[in-house]
Amino acid sequence: MRSKTKLLFLLFFSTPSAWAAACCGGGISAPALIAGQEKAQFTATLTSGSIHADVGRDGLWRARQDSETLNEMRLEAAHLLSDRWQAGIALPLVRREREGQAAQGLGDISLNGAYEYLTDWDYHPWRPKGLGYFHVTVPSGRAVQESDDLYQLSARGRGFWAIGAGTLLTKMFGHWDTFAHFEAHRSLARDYSNALSRGRIRPGLGALYSAGLGYNWGEWRAGGALLSTYEDPIAVEGEIRSNGSVQRYATGTLSLARTFGDWTATLTYSDQTWFGSPANTSLSRSWTVQVMHRWLR
Amino acid sequence: MRTLVLFVLGLCTISCAKPTYVSPGQDLNQQKVTGCAAHFKSGDCVTWNWETKSTPTTFGTFIVKTGRLNKADQSFLAQDLEGHLAVVLWMPGMGHGSSPVTVEKLDIGTYRASRVFFTMAGDWEIRVQLKDGDEIKDEAVIPLIF
Numbered sequence: 001m002r003s004k005t006k007l008l009f010l011l012f013f014s015t016p017s018a019w020a021a022a023c024c025g026g027g028i029s030a031p032a033l034i035a036g037q038e039k040a041q042f043t044a045t046l047t048s049g050s051i052h053a054d055v056g057r058d059g060l061w062r063a064r065q066d067s068e069t070l071n072e073m074r075l076e077a078a079h080l081l082s083d084r085w086q087a088g089i090a091l092p093l094v095r096r097e098r099e100g101q102a103a104q105g106l107g108d109i110s111l112n113g114a115y116e117y118l119t120d121w122d123y124h125p126w127r128p129k130g131l132g133y134f135h136v137t138v139p140s141g142r143a144v145q146e147s148d149d150l151y152q153l154s155a156r157g158r159g160f161w162a163i164g165a166g167t168l169l170t171k172m173f174g175h176w177d178t179f180a181h182f183e184a185h186r187s188l189a190r191d192y193s194n195a196l197s198r199g200r201i202r203p204g205l206g207a208l209y210s211a212g213l214g215y216n217w218g219e220w221r222a223g224g225a226l227l228s229t230y231e232d233p234i235a236v237e238g239e240i241r242s243n244g245s246v247q248r249y250a251t252g253t254l255s256l257a258r259t260f261g262d263w264t265a266t267l268t269y270s271d272q273t274w275f276g277s278p279a280n281t282s283l284s285r286s287w288t289v290q291v292m293h294r295w296l297r
Numbered sequence: 298m299r300t301l302v303l304f305v306l307g308l309c310t311i312s313c314a315k316p317t318y319v320s321p322g323q324d325l326n327q328q329k330v331t332g333c334a335a336h337f338k339s340g341d342c343v344t345w346n347w348e349t350k351s352t353p354t355t356f357g358t359f360i361v362k363t364g365r366l367n368k369a370d371q372s373f374l375a376q377d378l379e380g381h382l383a384v385v386l387w388m389p390g391m392g393h394g395s396s397p398v399t400v401e402k403l404d405i406g407t408y409r410a411s412r413v414f415f416t417m418a419g420d421w422e423i424r425v426q427l428k429d430g431d432e433i434k435d436e437a438v439i440p441l442i443f
Contacts, residue, residue, distance in 0.1 A: 053316070054418040056442070057390040061316040062418035065353040099354065150396045152416050196385050196394045226312070234392035239433055240424065245390035250312070275312045280390045282417060 027229060028162060028185055028206055031112035031135040032076035032088030035170055035179075040295040043076040049286025052273055057245040057280040068098040068151070070284065072107065080297070084116040094141060094156040101151055107141035108157030118169070128171040128180075137162035139190070145201050145236070148194040160187035160203050177223075178213040187231075199238015206231040212253070219259045226275055227251045249283060250276030266290040332373055333366060335425070335437040341365055343425045343437040344373050348409070351443070357413040361425055363406045375406030380427035380434045384410045387422045395421075415443040 034041055051068045053061045072095070078088030092107035118130030141157020164185025171178050187203035212225025229251070233244030252274040257266040268290065272283040333342040344362050351357030361384065364376040382402075386395040399411045415421055423439040 053318075056419035058420070059317070061318045062320065063318060064418075144391070144393045148394075148396060150414060150416075152393075152396075194394075195397050201392060233390075236392045240385065240387055240394070242387065242389035242392055242422075244392045250314075273314060273316070275314055277314065280419075 028108075028137060028158065028164070028187075028208070028231075030090060031110050031114070031133055031166075032078045032090045033112070033114055033131060033133060033168060034078045034080065034086050034088070035129075035131060035168060036294070037297060038080075038294040039297045040079040041077070041292060043074075043290060043292045045072070045074040045076070045288060045290040047072040047074070047286050047288045049270070049284045051282045051284050053283045055249075055278045055281055055283060059277060059279050061283075066099055069096070070286070071095045071097075084119070086114045086116075088112045088114070092141070092157075096151075096153040096156070098151040098153060101149075101153060103149070103153035103156075105141070105154075105156050108159070109138040109140050111136045111138065120171075126171070128169040131168045131170075132165070133168070134163070134165045135185075137164070137185075137187075143190075143192065143201070145192040146194055148196060158187065158203075160190060160201075162187040162203075162206075164206075166208070175216050176213055177216065177221075179211065179225075181208070181210045183208040197239040199236055199240060202235040202237065204232025204234075214255075221255075221257045223255050223257075225253050225255075227253070228276060245280045247280045248276065249278040249281045250274070262294050262296070264290075264292045264294070266292070332371065335439045337363075337378070337425075337427065337435045337437045339378075339435055341378055341435075341437075342373065343439070345410075345423065345425075345439065351413050351415055353415075353418065355414075356411065358409060358411040359413060360403070361400075361408045361410055363408075363425070363427075375404070377406050378427055378435075380429050382408050383426045383428050384408075385424040385426060386413065386415065387424050388417075388419060389422055390420050418443055 048071050051064050053063050055061050073093040074090060076090045078086055080086045090110040094107040095102060095104035112133050112135035114131050114133035117132050118128060120129035139159045139161055141159060142154050143159020144152050144155035147155040162185050164183055166183030169180045185206050189200055189202040191200050207230045208227060210225055210227035212223060214221050214223025229249055231247040233246055235244050236242045249272050251270055251272050253268055253270045255266055255268040257264055268288040270286045334344045336342055342365050345359050348358040348360055362375045363378045364374045367374050382400055384398045384400050386398060395416050396414055398413055401409050403409055421441045421443050423441055425437045426433050427435040
């Protein structure tokens, strides 16, 4: 039971919809991490979401009057390199639709390495298991600054190189599992060009923090989590100059998972309208179906 | 399970969103520009008014006039300025623009901007540019809430 719930717990942490698009192309790409007792895992995730409202930098909400949907197929793989080191990759395929128009393609790829700096080999009663990780985001999804189609549907990611580091702390308490997660990242400046203008875009630092818990019984797990996201303003220099504004939003998730031997299926609902005081973003609601295969140590 | 319910209720109590909704485009109805809406760096002036207001799903058109203020009564006098005129819709908070706007000259210092579309609600800028080829020689920035 104990190891089973540990396996289930990571599903909740890695739910991609919790990291999904706030605006335009999407949020920072999430790393693929093994948080349980596996030596390898493969995950396929299908997310379907729609934008419910736009929130200005003044914090006022404006409900969307037309339908804009984002569908994502995300493939993730992670493998242990040694007892405590691991590496992972996440490949998102993104399709955006609005008013009968659509665009699809590769989103931002995430590559990561992680080290288990706090082990829980002795099942300590209160000390958590700790994973430290670093990741690199490859700007394979087009940035919104490069997109000049009518609805900017060709923007499939943030479109910046980014480097980040974070930690994930996990702990089991009987039938309950909990986690806390923090990440800081820095997106790197780049040149851009489109039909309107050309210049250089300068993003800054960003941070994620999240916490959640789940209840496990038999082959089942139900849980909830809250993820808060912050991004520095994106400044633009060149033909057009603007300083940008801070972007922030929070994502609440509810999930239900069931194991089938080495396989696990998870259904998750994510909503960015529940929590926090969002600013300068679009807020989406999404459903996610995730299938994971694990190879135990 | 009771712990989970208490946890969710506790989260709601401390951090539930408290949205204040406004209608997209409602601010456009309050906009009737007289005199200068913005200045170029040269001191010249730009004004504008909607012909057809943009909506979240349709294009709009507006008339842009360049010129100066009459020294006697401060009324607007349209006049041609050096360079060709371009209009860019820009979202300064997000750091991106919208789709290209089409500009045609109608009269002295008078232009129609069409295919005006805002990709999302929020704070926008109408950037009226005077260009020499691809080079921007001067620019006036008109703030707009959509």
